[in-house]
Amino acid sequence: MKRLIFVCSGNTCRSPLAEGIAKKIFPEILLRDIEISSAGTSAPAGFPASALAVDVSRRNAIDLSGHRSRPVDANMIREADLIIALTERHKRIIETIEPRSAEYTFLLGDFCGGAAGDIGDPIGEGLEAYERTFAVIYRCVEGLKDRLARFDGWKR
Numbered sequence: 001m002k003r004l005i006f007v008c009s010g011n012t013c014r015s016p017l018a019e020g021i022a023k024k025i026f027p028e029i030l031l032r033d034i035e036i037s038s039a040g041t042s043a044p045a046g047f048p049a050s051a052l053a054v055d056v057s058r059r060n061a062i063d064l065s066g067h068r069s070r071p072v073d074a075n076m077i078r079e080a081d082l083i084i085a086l087t088e089r090h091k092r093i094i095e096t097i098e099p100r101s102a103e104y105t106f107l108l109g110d111f112c113g114g115a116a117g118d119i120g121d122p123i124g125e126g127l128e129a130y131e132r133t134f135a136v137i138y139r140c141v142e143g144l145k146d147r148l149a150r151f152d153g154w155k156r
Contacts, residue, residue, distance in 0.1 A: 002034045002154060003079060006108070007094060008086040011040030011069035013123050015086060016049045017134055018108060020062040021141045030148060039072035041093045046070075050123060052130040060134065077101050081154050084108045084144065087118035104154060111143035112136070 004022070008015040015038035022036050047069040048054070057064045077083065077098040083105040085091040095102045109117050119136055122129040 002081040006038040011043035043069040056130045112140040
């Protein structure tokens with residue numbers, strides 16, 4: 001089984017959204033072969049997803065109520081087969097922790113059908129910001145799903 005990890009900062013907004021979206025929209029054949037999770041570069045362990053992330057997800061038939069944050073660590077990075085970072089800064093932190101991960105760490109924005117770049121953090125903003133962030137992440141995760149069938153970025 002392949003391991004896919006979405007990584008943001010606190011693991012309470014963007015990466016749980018990406019994880020939840022992927023688990024919802026990836027076809028069953030992919031979900032049988034890929035374990036999907038999320039973590040944060042500065043995440044404390046055990047915090048729930050933000051209330052607005054839970055709300056926006058629920059409105060889109062995704063349940064984040066059981067999510068608990070976890071910090072990314074070297075072992076997690078080494079065990080992953082594909083890491084999807086939400087910003088260039090997250091990607092650099094991951095690659096600093098484990099330099100060999102550069103081979104299998106990508107930006108989620110790379111899968112949006114253009115140069116989406118970093119996906120901004122809605123923390124501290126209102127519902128509209130979370131809805132915009134959800135929409136961007138959804139589009140990017142959809143692009144990732146479409147490319148996984150022919151994807152050659154898995155760790156070797």
